[in-house]
Amino acid sequence: MSVTLTLTAIFGLAAAIAGGALPRGSRVGGAVALTWGACASALVGAVSVLHGGHPLALHSSQIIPFTGVTMVLNPLGAVFIIATAVVAVASTLYWIGYASHGLSTRTASAALPLFVTSMLLVPAAGGVSTFLLLWELMALSSLVLVLSEQSRREEARSAAQWYAAMTHSGAAAILFALVLLSAHAGGQTFADIASHAHHLSAPVRAAAFLLAVVGFGSKAGAVPFHVWLPKAHAEAPGPASALMSGAMVNLGIYGIVLVGNELLGGGPVWWWLVVVALGIVSALFGALYAATSSDLKRLLAYSTADNMGLVLIAVGVSGLFAATGHQTTASLAMVAALLLMVNHAVFKGALFLAAGSVQIATGTRDLDQLGGLMRRMPVTGAVFLVGALSVSALPPFNGFVGEWLLFQSLLHGLAATNTAVVIALAIGVAALALTGGLTVAAFVKATGIGFLGRPRSSEAVAAHEVPTTMRLGSVVLGSLCVVLGLVPMVVLPSLERAARSVLRAAPSASVDGWVTLHLTGLRGVLAPVLLFAGLVGTALVVAMLRRASHRPSHAWSALRRTEPWVSGRELQTARMQYTATSFAEPLQRVFDDVIRPSRDLDVSHATESRYYIERVAYRISSDDIIERVFYRPLIRTMRRWGQQARSLQNGSVHRYLAYGLVALVVILVVIA
Amino acid sequence: MSASTYANVLELAAGLVIVCAVVTLWRRSLSAIVKTLAVQGIALGVVALTLGLHQHDDVLITVGCLVICSKGALIPTLLGRVLASEPKSRETSPLVNVPASLVGAGALIFLAYGATAPVVDLVGTTPGRLIPLGFATLLVGFFAMVVRRKAASQIVGLLLVDNGIALVAFLATAGVPLLVELGATLDVLLVIVVLRALAGQLWSRFGVLDLDQLRELHD
Structure with missing residues (x-):
């Protein structure tokens, strides 16, 4: 089956060449078809690894001088490849329709397949040089994509500069970490490093791990290395931003697990406390800025930092449990981390694709200019709503199951003996609760202001639904949110196999049951399907009661119907509605000391008398505090x-x- | 050729190379500098010839003859033609005055001896002892390029560097391959041809051949 890896590379290169060489009409179609070939062969390889249990290995002395190319695909890498491939198929499908609005130049059409292919192959790299080559290819091709709309928007150039600086600093840290390990292990393949890891001195191990956390953390958007993320993800064109946020950031997590668990075989408690702390800060910070942001894609990008924070918390907690000898909870936390990652890939991909559609339809990402899109773009609106419910971790959507598992592992871990671990877990639970609340606020705002209410600008009035392929691409990911939410057992056994291989734990399932999820060895039950049935049932009962009590009394005749989110009033103008800024204002006041926004109140008086005010302009800009400081x-x-x-x-x-x-x-x- | 004659001729010729290098710093008249350069080229060729005769190496003898022809005759003639476009030209105001540059050259020769001491110990033959002279020629040539203003002086400095490298090569390795030597000489010839064109341009634009006029190009 290792031929699937070769096929992925060949298809990917062919797709890039097709994108760069074919004439305009067939360019995107050809590139997409061949990219699907790459995705399909990678998927076949990854599924065979997860079900056969044997890693795929491939070695060639060609291409890279001295070391050659080493590819080893193990279950952990397979999970990341599957997540990437799913997002890539949907995003490239979306790209077909998007191409008539941009992203159809030769450069972009060659860079996008290259980006997808490098992401598909990074988790299969089996040696330092192969890994770094693919990693840099991924960074460079995504940089080209961020720059692809620079002629239209000046900000894209600055975003690309930030991205380039941050990704290269991160790559330097990764390079140092991996070179340090391979120098001390006396070999550059990951197998060599893993077999020598226990002979390394503690300072070397710690230095390599911390460097890896910084380098991979910056790719995952962990605060304070996240500054590139809201800029680059917001400026990248629709399909590229979905790929970056749905697939690329995951590989940062992959890197941390690769170095921390697979190469170094776990470490002392303080390593994982660092990871948990990084995760908590990222989750809180990301959620807070998402809640106060009024740019749709910037909001989504901050939410990516928030979600990656959750994954980091889960990874760190898993390491903590493994270090203190709690194998069952460690395995559960790792499954939670992988499930959170997969879920995030799916719903954030859907959300970014929907946001890209909004940008195409209205020409703006500013929530204060949007509104009423649910009626004008029903499919895109529905996908965004599903994504928003998923990211808010509400049942029956997929985000809920992941966060439930994370909470379970945190709560069960509170029985641990190590005081530092217990404190970290308690803070983690509190932070998760706050993050959850802030995320809901952010996405209520995004959906309510952006898609409900009345349009706030002429562009929003004129918006209409995007081409079929774009809708299809986002619907694919949107429906996966529902499927994964109702039947998480579709992926859980595979994730568990991966988690066990990472932790080198005994093969025993920690989550069981198709309809009702049981945690083996721990107390905890969840039945997503029954929950969904209950929700639908309750809704039906309410509707029937409402119909039964429907009689022409004065109470019902006085009922006035308006659109949702117009404050229940007949509005004279759309400007009387809540805006994204005003919606987030109370929240912003609460967190004033953290965000420290710059407020600007501009009152202009009428020329006749200073007692009459002609216009009041209130601007509030919450640029990133970490960037500023x-x-x-x-x-x-x-x-x-x-x-x-x-x-x-x-x-x-x-x-x-x-x-x-x-x-x-x-x-x-x-x-x- | 007896051993003592061989050593004496070699030392004399190598010494002449470094003396010529210092003389180019001392003289201001460009035509005199070019004549000194010709002498240096001949001395360099004599070094190669002596080595070739001593070691019965036909290739080295050929290279020696070529060096005398090119560096002793051809290149100085071409340089002379460049100077003909600005007759009676003198290095009027070098960045470092003549006495100071002579002191600098002295210091550089000291440095060359200090830096190459390990190499001299390692080689240990008569030619090996003379390696510092080649090195010193290189450094003095570099120094000449830094402190002189005229385009022609710069090319003289470059030729000194080239001659220094060639001298080290002859002394340390008993000669570089013919092909490499030919290549290096061709490069220098090309540089002079370019300079010829550049000097013409400079002369017609600015009426002088000072490189300081080129400062505005950097943006």
Whole structure:
């Protein structure tokens, strides 16, 4: 079956060539078809690994000099490949329709298949050099995609700069971590490193792990390395942002699990406390900024940081349990992490595709300019609603099952003996609760302001539904949200196999039952289907009661019907509705000390008298506090150094020659 | 050729190379500098010839003859033609004055001896002892490029660097392959041809051949 990996690479390259070489009419179609070939072969390989249990291995001494290419696909990688492939199939389907609105240049059409292929192959890399090659290919091709709409929007260029700087700093940290490990292990394949990991000294292991957490954390959007994420994900075109947020950020998680669990075989408690802390901060920070953001895609991007925070909490908690000898809960937490990751891939992919459709239909991402889209774009609206319910972790959608598992593992872990672990878990539970609330606020705002109510701009009035392929692409992911929410056992056994192989635990299922989920060895039961039936039943009962009591009394005749989210009034203008800014304002006030937004009140008086106010403009901008506090000063310092370095260069030939001579003399003096 | 004659000729010729390098720093008249360069080229060729005769190496003898022809005659002639476009040209205001640059050259020669001491110990033959001279020629040439303003002086500096490298190559390895030597000489010839064109342009635009006029190009 290892031929599937070769096939993936061949299909992917062919897709990139097709995207770059075919004429305009057939370019996107050809690239998409071949990308599907890559996805299909990767899926076949991944499924065979999860069900056969044997890792796929492939080695070729070609392509990369000295080390060759080493590919090893184990169950953990297979889970990530499947998540990537599903998002990629839906996003590329969406791309067919999107191409008439952009993202159809040769460069973009070659970069997108390349991006998908590199993401499909990163989890199958079996050696340091192969991994880094694919990792960089992924970073560069996604950078091209972020830049693909730069001619239309100036911000895309700045977003790409942030992305490039952050992804390359992250890659440098990853490079250091992996090179450190392979230097001490005496081999560059992951198998070599894993077999020597226990002979490494504690400082080397810790340094490699922390470097990996920083490097992979920046790819996963963990706060404070997330600054690129709201910019790049917001500026990338629809399909690319769905792929970045649904698939690429996952690979950051993959990297942390790869280094922490697979290569180093677990570590002391404090490693995982660091991961849990990073996760808690990311979850809270992401949710808070999502709740206060009024740009639709920026909101989704911050929510990605929030969700990756949850996954990090689960990964960290799993490590904590493994370090303190609680194998059952460790396995449960790892399953929760993988399920949260898979769910996030599906619903965030759907949400970004829907947001891309909104942007195509209205030309804006500003929630304050939207409204009333549910009636004008019913399919996109429905997909967004399903995605929003999933991300808010409400049953019967898929987000709920993942968060339920995470809560279960946290609560069952409170019986642990290690005090530090118990404190971390307690804080984690509290943070999860707050995060959940903030996320609901964010997505109530996004759905309510963006899709319900009356349109707030002429563009929103003129919006109409997007082409069929775009709708289909988002519906695929939207319906998966429902399927995974109702029957999570579709994926849970596979995730469990992966979790067991990561933790090297005994093969025993920790979650069981198709209709009712049981936690084996722990107390905990969930029946998503029954829950759904109960919800539907309750809704039916309410509807019947409502019909039974429907009689022409004055109470019902006084009933006035208006659209939802127009404050129950007959509005004179659409501007009398809530806006995204005003909806988030109370929340923003509560968290004023954290966000520290800049408020700007501009009152202009009538020319006749100062007692009459003509116009009041209130602007509130909550730019990222971490960007303001950490990164801006850093950039200022770098710029100052750059300015000083410029004085070295004044165009004089003699000066340049003198630099050369001085350098030569200094070297000679040093070696003499 | 007896052993002592061989050593004496070699030392004399190699010494002449470095002396010529210092003389180019001392003289201001560009035509005198070009004549010094010709002498240096001939001395360099003599080094190669002596080595070739001593080691009965036909290739090295051929290279020696080629060096005398190209660096002793051809290149100085071409450079002379460049200078003909600006007759009686002098290096009027070098960035570092002549006495100071002579002191600098002295310091660089010291540095060359210090830096190459391990190499000299390692080789241990008569030619090996002379390697620092080649190195010093290189450094002095570099120094000349830094402190001189005229385009022609710069090319003289480059030729000094090239001659220094060639001298080290002859002394340390008993000669570089003919092909490499030919390639290097061709490069230098090409540079001079480019300079010829550049000097013409500079002369017609600015009426001088000072490289300082080129400062505005950097943006």
